Amino acid sequence: MATTPTETPAHEGLRLRARLRYLYHGGQPAAVKFRLAVIVIDLAIIGFFLAAPILKEAGWAFYVLDYVIAAVLALDLAARAYAYSDIRDWLKRPIVWIDLFVLATLLFPAWLANLGFLRLLRFWSLLNSDLFWRTIGRRFDDTRVEEITRALAALITFVFVTTGFVYAYFRGKADHIHGYLDALYFTVATLTTTGFGDITLPGNWGRVISIVVMLVGITLFIRLAQTLIRPHKVRFPCPTCGLQKHDPDAVHCKACGQVLCIPDEGH
Template sequence: MKELHRAIRLLYTGHSQRARRFRYGLILFDALTIIYFIATAALPTTPTMFAINTALGVLILLDLAARSWISQNLRRELMRIYTLADLVVVASLLFAPLLTGNFAFLRVLRGLRLIHAYHLLRDLRRESLFFRRHEDAILAAVNLFVFIFVTTSLVFVLAFDEKAGLTGYIDALYFTVATLTTTGFGDITMTTPSGKLLSVFIMVVGVALFVQLARAIFQPSKIKYKCPQCGLNRHEPDAIHCKHCGESVKIETEGEVGA
């Protein structure tokens, strides 16, 4: 059992090429499940889809169990936002027949794992100069993507009939984006108090995420590297000294050497 525990821990947290490939494989699995959840959000559940959902629920649960098993701090692991999202997704997949409402929109929360998991940030920072230069913009884009599609699915469930199908889902996406950008064309509106409160929520949170993305794109590019002396973790791409304390920093580059 100890050997199995060690093998799983090395796959999830190790530095070997095998471990990195494993983690990138998990990210590919996450991306494919997100595409599937978005594509099927407006479709009625068929026996085939039910079987696929159950299989995905079991796989996600096994992944969650493995990560919890190897965690050095189980409580902290269970309180992470993406772990809570996984628990919600698993519940919506495995207990769907017992639920009276349509909770398919919750499955898009799986998108939170696209970046915030499997030590992916560490791998990308080490292996990709592009990611190091644009990390904030990439993370902001992922957060905005997840918010848009979770909210779209929620709007579809609350404001459209299940029989509306793909056309209704596109209308829900259109309403979400129009509300988020405060365009307000007015051709699709929420008339109930709960619908109006949802619109306010979309505007407030969505605009904040959109502004965060715009700021990350247009602000001067900086690289995350923690200064060993003072702890400052944002530096210019070509910095050789920490601008706060003067300590030498050794930022990894492609083809360039930092002192």
């Protein structure tokens, strides 16, 4: 359709922003399908990150695919930023900076090769994003399932980020660490504090890294266990004091005594 004289570039920009907001934040079937496609692409990108240590042997083909993924991620971030009402507020979100760093490792793979293992933070940012829970996890948004998933995502992300770090910096330097599987074996053995001792990191820094992995691993395991064992709570902000979590059958807020009308499923 031809652009009418009243349709200035500013108007076109507003129409584009409205369209992007509809796609990224709307609840209509078309918007949900679009976000599902975005999530599928994200999962494919994460798969590429996991296979990167092996795919690097493909030479120039690896870098071509790397830059294609960088272009896709850059377009996605630009679209999300434009769809957001306040870009400055958008930039204050930690998940955004993680995605920007991942993009930097894709744009400069030769210079940031040793930091490539941090690309797997994309998995954590995906499972902690509103886009994921408004699309795939709508039924479980703000529920115990979401809390368990987030805790499990943090643990899995830590395992693979640590594996990538050990592989990038200790391959060929530590005894028996010759491949990605060796690094994964060391990470899991250290993380679970079972450490069989057949694979260790050399030097004082190696001991420090092993200690950090064990401490963080224990913390993440405890957090996951607490999430699994903790009594079920529902999210419902108290209109008086703002307390978010209450017992499913709560009638009054435990903090201030305000009468609550927590919606249920009609049972």
